[in-house]
Amino acid sequence: MTTEAIGSAVTPPMGVERRYPPARAGIDPDKDKGWLRRIAPVVMAHRVLFFGSMALALVAMLMQVAIPAVVRLTIDDVLADGSATAEATADRLWVYVLVVLGLGVARGLLTVTYRYGLYRTAFEIDTDLRTLLYEHLTTLSFSFYDKTHSGQVISRANSDIRSVQMFLTFAPLISMTGVMFVVALAYMLSIHVLLTVVAVLPLPGVYLLGKRLRDQVFPLSWIVQSRVADVSTIVDENINGVRVVRSFAAERSQINELAKAATRLRWAGVRTVDARARHNPVIENLPRIGTLLVLVYGGWLVIQGDVSEGTLFAFTAYVTMLQAPFRTLGLFLMLGQRARASADRIYEIFDEQPQVVDRPDAGELVDVAGLVEFDDVRFGYDAGPPVLDGFSLRIEPGETVAIVGRTGSGKSTIARLLARFYDVDGGAIRIDGHDVRDVTQLSLRAAVSTVADDPFLFSVSLADNIAYGDPTADRVAIESAAATAQAHAFISALPAGYDEVVGERGYTLSGGQRQRVAIARTALLDPPVMVLDDATSAVDVSVEQRILDALRRRDDRTTILIAHRLSTIAAADRVVLLEHGRVRASGRHSELMATEPAYAEVLAHLEEDFEAELAARGDGERSTIQLPIGDGP
Numbered sequence: 001m002t003t004e005a006i007g008s009a010v011t012p013p014m015g016v017e018r019r020y021p022p023a024r025a026g027i028d029p030d031k032d033k034g035w036l037r038r039i040a041p042v043v044m045a046h047r048v049l050f051f052g053s054m055a056l057a058l059v060a061m062l063m064q065v066a067i068p069a070v071v072r073l074t075i076d077d078v079l080a081d082g083s084a085t086a087e088a089t090a091d092r093l094w095v096y097v098l099v100v101l102g103l104g105v106a107r108g109l110l111t112v113t114y115r116y117g118l119y120r121t122a123f124e125i126d127t128d129l130r131t132l133l134y135e136h137l138t139t140l141s142f143s144f145y146d147k148t149h150s151g152q153v154i155s156r157a158n159s160d161i162r163s164v165q166m167f168l169t170f171a172p173l174i175s176m177t178g179v180m181f182v183v184a185l186a187y188m189l190s191i192h193v194l195l196t197v198v199a200v201l202p203l204p205g206v207y208l209l210g211k212r213l214r215d216q217v218f219p220l221s222w223i224v225q226s227r228v229a230d231v232s233t234i235v236d237e238n239i240n241g242v243r244v245v246r247s248f249a250a251e252r253s254q255i256n257e258l259a260k261a262a263t264r265l266r267w268a269g270v271r272t273v274d275a276r277a278r279h280n281p282v283i284e285n286l287p288r289i290g291t292l293l294v295l296v297y298g299g300w301l302v303i304q305g306d307v308s309e310g311t312l313f314a315f316t317a318y319v320t321m322l323q324a325p326f327r328t329l330g331l332f333l334m335l336g337q338r339a340r341a342s343a344d345r346i347y348e349i350f351d352e353q354p355q356v357v358d359r360p361d362a363g364e365l366v367d368v369a370g371l372v373e374f375d376d377v378r379f380g381y382d383a384g385p386p387v388l389d390g391f392s393l394r395i396e397p398g399e400t401v402a403i404v405g406r407t408g409s410g411k412s413t414i415a416r417l418l419a420r421f422y423d424v425d426g427g428a429i430r431i432d433g434h435d436v437r438d439v440t441q442l443s444l445r446a447a448v449s450t451v452a453d454d455p456f457l458f459s460v461s462l463a464d465n466i467a468y469g470d471p472t473a474d475r476v477a478i479e480s481a482a483a484t485a486q487a488h489a490f491i492s493a494l495p496a497g498y499d500e501v502v503g504e505r506g507y508t509l510s511g512g513q514r515q516r517v518a519i520a521r522t523a524l525l526d527p528p529v530m531v532l533d534d535a536t537s538a539v540d541v542s543v544e545q546r547i548l549d550a551l552r553r554r555d556d557r558t559t560i561l562i563a564h565r566l567s568t569i570a571a572a573d574r575v576v577l578l579e580h581g582r583v584r585a586s587g588r589h590s591e592l593m594a595t596e597p598a599y600a601e602v603l604a605h606l607e608e609d610f611e612a613e614l615a616a617r618g619d620g621e622r623s624t625i626q627l628p629i630g631d632g633p
């Protein structure tokens with residue numbers, strides 16, 4: 001087993017201990033190995049239960065083979081023994097009956113036990129895979145999430161893990177029926193070769209018919225699955241996008257879409273049932289043809305005196321038993337193929353390496369004074385054109401700097417790089433002189449907090465949303481953070497106050513209320529470096545001023561304001577104009593207005609762009625009253 005298995009060492013989030021049993025082993029990271037060998041460490045971690053159950057299954061199946069053999073002896077040795085008295089025969093009969101009964105009961109108990117064991121192993125492995133996958137996902141960088149569909153990740157976590165788990169449950173069972181087949185066949189051959197040949201005659205037919213059914217039904221079942229997905233996508237989009245659907249009065253056309261998808265699903269469903277209905281009776285009755293052949297030929301042999309009545313009985317029992325592996329062989333192959341494809345998709349995620357990782361010798365960033373330096377930074381997303389190129393900016397501890405630039409100029413990118421969501425392609429970013437790549441990500445993100453313009457809230461209470469970064473915070477701390485963000489008044493006015501559970505992604509709140517909750521969430525942590533990325537864009541100008549004032553009560557905090565609005569910019573000690581990926585100008589608002597024509601021009605455009613964006617978004621609570629700012633701080 002490899003010690004460096006993927007997903008075996010993940011740091012827990014800040015101050016939270018792991019409260020679940022870790023997976024005992026990880027996936028083998030060697031990509032050249034086959035899928036079963038890569039998953040082997042996870043399975044082997046449960047080897048006692050897994051192989052123990054398989055051994056029990058083997059014993060149970062051997063008992064199943066033994067029962068007809070014992071009955072054969074009973075018929076031939078006890079019942080057909082003409083020399084014994086009736087009483088002696090009855091006594092011996094009882095012994096045999098008890099042996100058969102004992103075998104039957106033992107087999108039943110073993111079956112219960114091994115099934116429990118196998119299913120249990122499968123679910124343990126299922127849980128391990130989910131834990132490993134989720135732990136691995138938490139280590140992956142934003143560059144992975146940028147290019148990945150969240151739906152795909154979720155479906156991988158669910159259906160792919162499930163198909164691997166199904167294979168791991170059924171494959172051992174099916175291979176055990178193979179062993180049972182070999183033992184029964186050997187026993188039959190030792191009694192009568194030709195009768196054995198007659199008994200196995202229908203087996204190829206069983207296999208071929210089963211294969212034909214699968215060839216018809218499985219493509220159909222894929223179609224059914226994908227059409228179920230189509231239907232749920234439409235339903236999901238309509239429910240999530242209900243505001244858009246309603247505002248464009250598109251209900252009718254959406255229902256038509258849904259009806260179309262549902263009709264297509266029905267077609268596939270009916271075709272599946274049809275194929276099953278035609279094949280299943282044939283498949284179920286094939287064993288009877290086998291029994292018939294054995295009875296005809298075997299009966300003739302009995303009349304000839306070639307085989308005993310007991311043998312004939314045993315053979316009719318084995319005919320059915322022999323068919324089990326043939327019926328399931330196809331299922332085995334199909335499950336195998338599917339599990340392999342699923343495993344490959346799961347491994348694709350496991351093989352994804354995090355781009356941003358802590359150095360082995362990374363230190364903790366503590367006692368941050370708040371000196372932020374961007375030193376000749378070059379950065380582009382995923383081999384795209386550089387967004388920042390030659391970007392240099394020094395922000396003193398306690399300084400508030402506004403970054404201004406046209407939309408798409410890279411302002412949010414600066415915030416993401418400072419929190420090290422991505423690594424720079426060139427140059428360096430330093431906090432208090434420490435390169436952000438030399439400190440742990442946890443300590444860096446504890447020091448640098450960003451509030452985004454469209455914050456994500458969780459469907460929990462407002463108190464829990466605000467305390468998200470520090471679940472141990474008490475009500476006093478939560479309320480004081482809310483007060484800083486000017487959110488206390490509106491939260492108190494809600495029916496359940498701080499215990500009000502917000503709707504999905506916070507959509508029961510207005511845009512400006514959501515932003516204020518997000519600011520409270522960051523204010524609670526009171527970080528030494530704070531980035532407000534358009535975080536007050538949907539808040540009233542007067543409320544915004546109160547928020548910025550409250551945040552400035554801690555005057556040693558370094559603050560970066562990314563702003564579209566004059567009122568926000570006015571709150572800064574210094575304004576930096578970002579253009580073509582670098583700092584074009586820097587200074588007080590009034591200075592720049594006077595000396596830098598490009599600055600005045602960008603500001604004029606900003607208001608236009610911003611009004612257009614706000615109109616399109618339509619959920620702001622911002623008033624249209626503009627502060628008469630022209631000469632700023």
Ligand SMILES: Nc1ncnc2c1ncn2[C@@H]1O[C@H](COP(=O)(O)OP(=O)(O)OP(=O)(O)O)[C@@H](O)[C@H]1O
Pocket residue numbers: 146381384387405406407408409410411412413414
């Ligand atoms: N995750 C991403 N993957 C690829 N390209 C991105 C990604 N995020 C942003 N970009 C691109 O990088 C450039 C800068 O984006 P950024 O979000 O930093 O702009 P911004 O200045 O914050 O704009 P806005 O004022 O509209 O918020 C844009 O051209 C954008 O298309």
Ligand SMILES: [Mg+2]
Pocket residue numbers: 411412413533
């Ligand atoms: Mg932005």
